[in-house]
Amino acid sequence: MIPRIAITPGEPAGIGPDLVLKIAQQEWPAQLIALADKEMLLQRAEQLGLPISLVDFDPAATAQQHQKGQLFVVQHDLESACVAGQLNEKNGHYVVETLTTASQGNMDGLFDAIVTGPVHKGIINQSGIPFSGHTEFFANHSNTSDVVMLLATEGLRVALVTTHIPLAYVAKAITPERLTKVATILYKDLQTKFGIKQPKVLVCGLNPHAGEGGHLGREEIEIIEPVIQSLNAEGMEFIGPLPADTLFQPKYLDSADAVLAMYHDQGLPVLKFKGFGNAVNITLGLPYIRTSVDHGTAIDLAGTGTANTGSMEVAIANAIKMAHEQKA
Numbered sequence: 160m161i162p163r164i165a166i167t168p169g170e171p172a173g174i175g176p177d178l179v180l181k182i183a184q185q186e187w188p189a190q191l192i193a194l195a196d197k198e199m200l201l202q203r204a205e206q207l208g209l210p211i212s213l214v215d216f217d218p219a220a221t222a223q224q225h226q227k228g229q230l231f232v233v234q235h236d237l238e239s240a241c242v243a244g245q246l247n248e249k250n251g252h253y254v255v256e257t258l259t260t261a262s263q264g265n266m267d268g269l270f271d272a273i274v275t276g277p278v279h280k281g282i283i284n285q286s287g288i289p290f291s292g293h294t295e296f297f298a299n300h301s302n303t304s305d306v307v308m309l310l311a312t313e314g315l316r317v318a319l320v321t322t323h324i325p326l327a328y329v330a331k332a333i334t335p336e337r338l339t340k341v342a343t344i345l346y347k348d349l350q351t352k353f354g355i356k357q358p359k360v361l362v363c364g365l366n367p368h369a370g371e372g373g374h375l376g377r378e379e380i381e382i383i384e385p386v387i388q389s390l391n392a393e394g395m396e397f398i399g400p401l402p403a404d405t406l407f408q409p410k411y412l413d414s415a416d417a418v419l420a421m422y423h424d425q426g427l428p429v430l431k432f433k434g435f436g437n438a439v440n441i442t443l444g445l446p447y448i449r450t451s452v453d454h455g456t457a458i459d460l461a462g463t464g465t466a467n468t469g470s471m472e473v474a475i476a477n478a479i480k481m482a483h484e485q486k487a
């Protein structure tokens with residue numbers, strides 16, 4: 160089987176197009192299909208000095224293995240000409256349309272997975288579209304009530320209970336229902352997607368020192384501990400709540416399969432300190448496979464040829480692996 164991987168390069172003024180053009184120069188055991196504006200890709204390829212041949216994707220044709228220097232494309236027209244390194248809110252709709260095609264195409268069985276390049280959340284909002292992230296967008300588009308953001312690098316997996324919300328809303332968003340759903344999706348996907356028979360997950364507290372026995376916050380006592388007890392009573396293995404500042408050490412991590420953090424900047428800085436540029440972002444709980452890069456649009460590097468493709472490579476490799484496992 161040759162998996163068909165839909166790739167959204169994301170923000171056209173960022174490094175996403177550069178990464179896609181660079182990875183197209185390599186061999187891949189899959190058909191890579193970019194959802195993008197061909198003219199923009201050709202201009203960027205010229206700017207970067209990369210040879211590229213763009214071929215219109217034909218969904219009726221048999222899947223073809225990627226050939227170096229060639230890229231299948233589903234054409235999406237930019238609304239305004241793009242200059243690498245210059246954000247333009249006029250192209251916000253274009254970016255979101257590529258994501259819509261990716262999601263719909265996966266649900267229709269046209270593609271076997273989505274790999275997303277980085278989008279600029281601010282410029283999409285500026286274009287008039289409320290947008291907090293791919294994770295939330297794909298959940299909404301596929302009508303999935305609960306999904307989980309998991310980032311993984313060599314030796315560490317971190318999942319989040321809450322994703323792209325202001326810090327001021329985090330405590331209220333950590334309800335027994337949300338925590339139970341996230342933990343359950345994480346546990347099941349560690350089994351099914353990562354082949355771990357009996358996963359062991361470390362759970363962070365929310366407050367400093369996991370609440371210090373209730374003196375620094377009561378969410379641990381009132382929400383996190385009871386949820387852990389009830390999940391463990393069902394045969395799962397969650398350990399915590401542990402103080403988030405001290406759990407990221409080999410003593411705990413060496414025997415664990417994942418860490419469940421309560422919010423974005425509790426878990427992701429540690430993960431990115433360990434593996435920035437070589438990590439993958441996977442959305443668990445969707446009705447299709449979606450992986451992504453671990454970094455943003457790096458506007459400062461767009462069109463320079465210096466953007467590192469490491470995370471995009473890990474994201475594509477993971478999507479291919481998961482597509483095979485899903486078909487098996």
Ligand SMILES: NC(=O)c1ccc[n+]([C@@H]2O[C@H](COP(=O)([O-])OP(=O)(O)OC[C@H]3O[C@@H](n4cnc5c(N)ncnc54)[C@H](O)[C@@H]3O)[C@@H](O)[C@H]2O)c1
Nearest residue numbers: 276277278279280281451452453454455456457460466467
């Ligand atoms: N997957 C995504 O869509 C995604 C992920 C993270 C951030 N973002 C968005 O990206 C925008 C910019 O965010 P930011 O500035 O915080 O983060 P960023 O990752 O774009 O940049 C942070 C720093 O890392 C460098 N960098 C990033 N990717 C690199 C690469 N591949 N190779 C070499 N250097 C690289 C940049 O030059 C910059 O110095 C924001 O709108 C944010 O929301 C999107």
Ligand SMILES: N[C@H](C(=O)O)[C@H](O)COP(=O)(O)O
Nearest residue numbers: 292293294295440451453454
């Ligand atoms: N939270 C992600 C990160 O820090 O890498 C990033 O913002 C992308 O999230 P989405 O995949 O939901 O766009």
